[in-house]
Amino acid sequence: MNFLAELTFKPELWFFPFTHLPEGLWTSVLVGITCGVLGCFVVLRRMALIGDALSHAILPGVVIAFLITNNTGVWGLLLGALLAGLMTAVLINVVSQKSRTKEDSAIGIVFTALFALGLILISNLPRGTHFDLKCFVFGIPDAVTMEEMQLMAAITVLVIGTVVLLYHSFKLVSFDPVAAAAMGIPVMFFHYLLMGMISATVVAGLKTTGVILVVAMVITPASAAYQLTNRFSHMLILSGFFGGFSAILGMILAFVINAPSGPSMVLVATMIFVLSMLLSPSHGYVFEKLRKYRLRRHIDGEDVLKAIYKVEQSGENATGERIGKQAGLPLDYLTKLYGDLLREKLIYLENNITSLTDAGRKRALEMVRSHRLWESYLVDRANLDPDKIHIHAEKLEHAHELADEIDRTLGHPKKDPHGSEIPNAGGKD
């Protein structure tokens, strides 16, 4: 990495990094954004393997273009890559439809064959010509020329413009191709358009990450965005942002720790993905834990209400200790639950004695009713032993929304299997 080695750490770069860094950074950012946006379609349509295939299979196209034009002019390479990319997509379709080969195998067969063809073509290049395979495979961002940067900028504008213009059609085709075809939208055309755009992006951005890692730029930011949102448009924007951000941060990281920039970008993208896995509001680990904790606390709060109700019924003083014993909860946790219940105005405290408010009493009775109805249901319908149902009913009672339905199903029973009265709906004694 010559360019990295020449640079020493300059703090001012942290504040104005973009004005000083060369074409490689800008191209990487553009590749990140474009791959991020296109990656959404790849991820949603479960074509991750196709991304891999396209990036490898463009090699023969690039080599042939190189042979014909006899230089590494970007437009020739782009055309070669586009043709090779589209041919890959067509071949995959032909193989999977005209034989019993499944699509994933078809992809594997086609792209390895084309990559192998590319390697043989390289080895047979005329003497004196130099084709840098290493650059193709691993990428060398500091070798990005001004011309290549301009090309990538043009591709970014074209891709994003196309996606925006055809946004709703793309959404339909990706979500429900059968309905789209039935509505008269040419699904295969959209497929090849997507393949073409991915090929163009991959070849133009080749020097930034190389063919092996460019797949990560396609799949990883999009997968991260997929974790975080339920809206297609938000996913596209987030993914584009993650891609661009990975490129910038990856470049800075590479510069700071003196590492190759392509892998750094990929690792940043992976880090974003891991964070999104943990932090996703609907699917993430952290929020899942938090939701479970809240539910637990809600359930324990309801148990405390019931405990207070029972202690009151027995005529004893509802002190904290007594309630804790009744509900089987440690005192420090009980204090927290008291905090919740006081805030919800379900209980009040007077001289260290806890009492239920009207709302609290109603809720406690609902719990008792639900508990006894569930016990009746378990004995009546699930044929469980009346001595063993209490522990199940302790859990089920918190599904008190279903109490009325059980009541109806069982024909409004008056007493539970243990002979205790079942309170009426509405929480009246």
Place this chain on the structure above:
Amino acid sequence: MRLGPILDPAMPQATIDIAIKLRDLTVSYEEKPVLRSISMDVPKGEIVGVVGPNGAGKSTLLKAMLGLIHPDAGDIRYYGKMISECRQLVGYVPQTEAVDWDFPVTVLDVVMMGHQGRLGWFGWPNESHRKEAIDALETVGMAPYRERHIRQLSGGQQQRVFLARAICQKAEILFLDEPFGGIDAATEQAIFSLMDDLAGKGHTLLVVNHDLSVMDRYNQLLLLNQRVVAYGPPKLIATEENLRKTYGGRLSLLDKADSVLKDHL
């Protein structure tokens, strides 16, 4: 062979609009016939159940009627038009298993997709399209759920959303692919009464269904096993003999004829 369903004799036949007309529809995959000479007339406002075992060609019939595969022979007309002339007239409600329920779209997004055929490739829906989509959701009783993600729906609600998409498309002929997979009996009834409502409004519904349990809820029944075994009101055609013909194995002689012909070629 009888082409049309057995109609109520009290109804003057001349005034009945024929919504779907199939004549000698024949489709084969890799030279193996899947559908043989299917003919039927479906009057407007009918609910037709297409019933048959696996491999009877139900989904092939659906694909051919949607214009997704080319038949080898025969003719498909909707109010006299070919599918290529009236694609928006025909709405498709996919099988629940075929839908990616994790796709990042809301209920309203899905219904709005019904506009895309008319809007064309570059089309962006506007506020009035949005209103139409919400109206379609009202029709199926799903308007309060419009901002929900599709993953958060029950089986019956999922069916309703896709029906709403077909309504939003202003489709008059609706194809439902196995709408009763994985839903309970009560939901099934709810879907049927919704279909009755739609039929009452002049929609014609074709429901593909592999099991026989709800057979008598249809106005017309098409017993299919590569050919039309019988077509008409369930009461008249769901005889033991017809059902045996439908479900009791392939037509062995025709299959034999195929292999003989193949050997000759």
